Amino acid sequence: xxxxxxxxxxxxxxxxxxxxxxxxxxxxxxxxxxxxxxxxxxxxxxxxxxxxxxxxxxxxxxxxxxxxxxxxxxxxxxxxxxxxxxxxxxxxxxxxxxxxxxxxxxxxxxxxxxxxxxxxxxxxxxxxxxxxxxxxxxxxxxxxxxxxxxxxxxxxxxxxxxxxxxxxxxxxxxxxxxxxxxxxxxxxxxxxxxxxxxxxxxxxxxxxxxxxxxxxxxxxxxxxxxxxxxxxxxxxxxxxxxxxxxxxxxxxxxxxxxxxxxxxxxxxxxxxxxxxxxxxxxxxxxxxxxxxxxxxxxxxxxxxxxxxxxxxxxxxxxxxxxxxxxxxxxxxxxxxxxxxxxxxxxxxxxxxxxxxxxxxxxxxxxxxxxxxxxxxxxxxxxxxxxxxxxxxxxxxxxxxxxxxxxxxxxxxxxxxxxxxxxxxxxxxxxxxxxxxxxxxxxxxxxxxxxxxxxxxxxxxxxxxxxxxxxxxxxxxxxxxxxx
Ligand code: NAI
Numbered sequence: 001x002x003x004x005x006x007x008x009x010x011x012x013x014x015x016x017x018x019x020x021x022x023x024x025x026x027x028x029x030x031x032x033x034x035x036x037x038x039x040x041x042x043x044x045x046x047x048x049x050x051x052x053x054x055x056x057x058x059x060x061x062x063x064x065x066x067x068x069x070x071x072x073x074x075x076x077x078x079x080x081x082x083x084x085x086x087x088x089x090x091x092x093x094x095x096x097x098x099x100x101x102x103x104x105x106x107x108x109x110x111x112x113x114x115x116x117x118x119x120x121x122x123x124x125x126x127x128x129x130x131x132x133x134x135x136x137x138x139x140x141x142x143x144x145x146x147x148x149x150x151x152x153x154x155x156x157x158x159x160x161x162x163x164x165x166x167x168x169x170x171x172x173x174x175x176x177x178x179x180x181x182x183x184x185x186x187x188x189x190x191x192x193x194x195x196x197x198x199x200x201x202x203x204x205x206x207x208x209x210x211x212x213x214x215x216x217x218x219x220x221x222x223x224x225x226x227x228x229x230x231x232x233x234x235x236x237x238x239x240x241x242x243x244x245x246x247x248x249x250x251x252x253x254x255x256x257x258x259x260x261x262x263x264x265x266x267x268x269x270x271x272x273x274x275x276x277x278x279x280x281x282x283x284x285x286x287x288x289x290x291x292x293x294x295x296x297x298x299x300x301x302x303x304x305x306x307x308x309x310x311x312x313x314x315x316x317x318x319x320x321x322x323x324x325x326x327x328x329x330x331x332x333x334x335x336x337x338x339x340x341x342x343x344x345x346x347x348x349x350x351x352x353x354x355x356x357x358x359x360x361x362x363x364x365x366x367x368x369x370x371x372x373x374x375x376x377x378x379x380x381x382x383x384x385x386x387x388x389x390x391x392x393x394x395x396x397x398x399x400x401x402x403x404x405x406x407x408x409x410x411x412x413x414x415x416x417x418x419x420x421x422x423x424x425x426x427x428x429x430x431x432x433x434x435x436x437x438x439x440x441x442x443x444x445x446x447x448x449x450x451x452x453x454x455x456x457x458x459x460x461x462x463x464x465x466x467x468x469x470x471x472x473x474x475x476x477x478x479x480x481x482x483x
Contacts, residue, residue: 001030001291001357004058006037006050008067010265011275016067018277018331019284025335028288028296029354032065033057037084039070042077048087049080058088060359064258065287067280068265078129081260085122089366090251090258091149092156093120095234096286101344102308103242103317107217114217116237117164119157120230121185122251124149127227134463135386138431145181145226148368150188156252157224158196164222169193171203172225172233180478185226210236238262245275245316248282250290255360259287273326276314278304281334292355298347303334305342378444380409380437380468381452382477385460388430391418394460398434401455405448406436412480422482431463433480441470 005020007013023030035054042049049069050058058064064084071079085093095118099108107114130142154171161169171189175182186203193201204212206229213220213233217240225233238247247262261279269275281304288297312333315324325333387394391411398408411419412435413428436452438444449467456462469476 001063001354002033002061003030003063003065003287003291004035004054004061005032006035006054006064006066006069008265009038009040009070010068010267010270012038012067012069012265014271014273014327015261015275015277015280018327019281021331022281022300022334023284023296026296026300026338028293028300029352030291030293033061035064037066037069037080039072042072042080047077048083049077050084058084058256062256062358062360063287063291064256065284066258066260068261068263070265070267082127082129084258085251086127088253088256088258089123090253090256091121091123091152092252093122093230093234094118094156094160094250094252094286095120095237095247095262096282097234097237097241097247098345099241100246100308101305101342102311102313103246104319105240105242107240112216112218114237114240116213116217116220116240117160117166117222118230118234118237119153119160119222119224120234121149121153121225121227123227125227132464134384135429135431137429138463140464143178143181145184147184147188147370150185150226151192151370152368154185154188154192154224157222158192158199158201161199161222162196166199166221168200168202168219168221169196170209170220170223171201172206172209172223172229173203174206174229175203176205180476182226189224206233209233213237213240234262242317245278245314246282247279248286250283250286254366255362257287257290259283259290273328274315274324275327276316277327277331278308278314290355292353294350295352298349299338300334301347302341302349303337303339305345305347306337306340307334309342309344310337375470375472377470378446378449378467379441379470380406380435380444381449382466382468383434383436383453383456383460383462384464384466385432385434385456385462386430387432387460391422391428391432394432394434395419397459398436398456401452401459402436403452403455405438405442405444406452407439409435409437410480410483411435412483415481417480417482435468435480437468 007016035057037050069080097116099114124144126143132140173182173186175186238244244263249262251258285297314330412433
């Protein structure tokens, strides 16, 4: 099997070298095609951080093993890490956090074992990076949560939980506040849960989840979350098991998978050969198992666990009274321990069952779409306008333009209603949302909305609009705070 490897930036080449040396010494049956991705590729003028040859190689091989990559700051370019995950639709980001003996944490000292797998949605959410300044004071980020995207990641999480013999799968969310977006994710979670009656499925609001994870991490097994919340919760979990040096990740898609550590390029320790390669090695082991190389993965993992149990360490963890090894020495210590069995968590040596490498040749972009809702109707529009006037003055101008078709229902500022009722204590910024609904709930056409837009634009700069839809007799939009 041949896989694509990108060494990455910062500590990337150092830890990748360490891991590939371990693989070579363990006679892992893989060959590598090195590809050009990362900061220096941006600097050469490739705006997505990878060369066309790299993209072609990864798309034809289907597996990318990568080191961390730096996102140049302030140049307007997007993170190559995020671009890679999104471009190749690796919709599930799986991060396993386990107690490692020899890596002391408050929990290991208290005898509380941790084995939490976080599955983070990997494509959507605020990571769309769709952002605009609406006025000089107001920035907007669009947060997309989709039904097909949520179904893909949730289905993966349930399948993985079943394979792991998990006792519990938990959805972390903030659907009490983001009722439509997180509400949709949660709805998908319980829809998929129906197909897995053997698993205990429940949900916890994300702030409560964080509190519970730091007090009783042993109560959790598999946790699935939307992208940003998953990002934060998984770093929290990394802290529970000893830090970023021990946090591996797998980005799983239907065609392409990417294996990488959770941590970044660690610019503060780059070039010193002192970085901890464990997270990248654990990511590599997940990759070997994904490819069916069970025996190689078990031999290396047992050697790693044995090494950690011996108190062998790099400078970022372990007993400060013991000498810290550098990256190369640490890798060599693992190699020296091939064949040793750790006291805790040893892995059975199962035979290799290499998968057949599939070369996917797609004719068109896969369209993921669910069944359309019946009874769809436009019943209004939210017009986001720029104005530094008082709410009553904004309302007065809006009311001039409602025609017979529309009624002005509410005006809000930063999501809080300021008209027709509100509080004089609500601070306002120079951007209002004016909600117009059709008189008598008559369905509207887009032409009606355009007519209103034209009339309103005589008095205001309209920064953005959103249609108000009714689907299946239900409002497909949220109310303003206080409406
Ligand atoms: P970071 O993860 O690179 O570093 C945070 C802290 O952890 C630093 O003190 C660093 O020395 C330490 N650290 C990280 N990995 C370590 C290791 N293997 N061994 C020992 N210590 C380690 O996060 P930071 O500083 O926020 O980001 C630096 C750069 O990395 C940024 O350009 C960021 O965009 C990029 N990044 C890339 C990621 C990826 O490629 N998947 C993920 C996260 C950040």
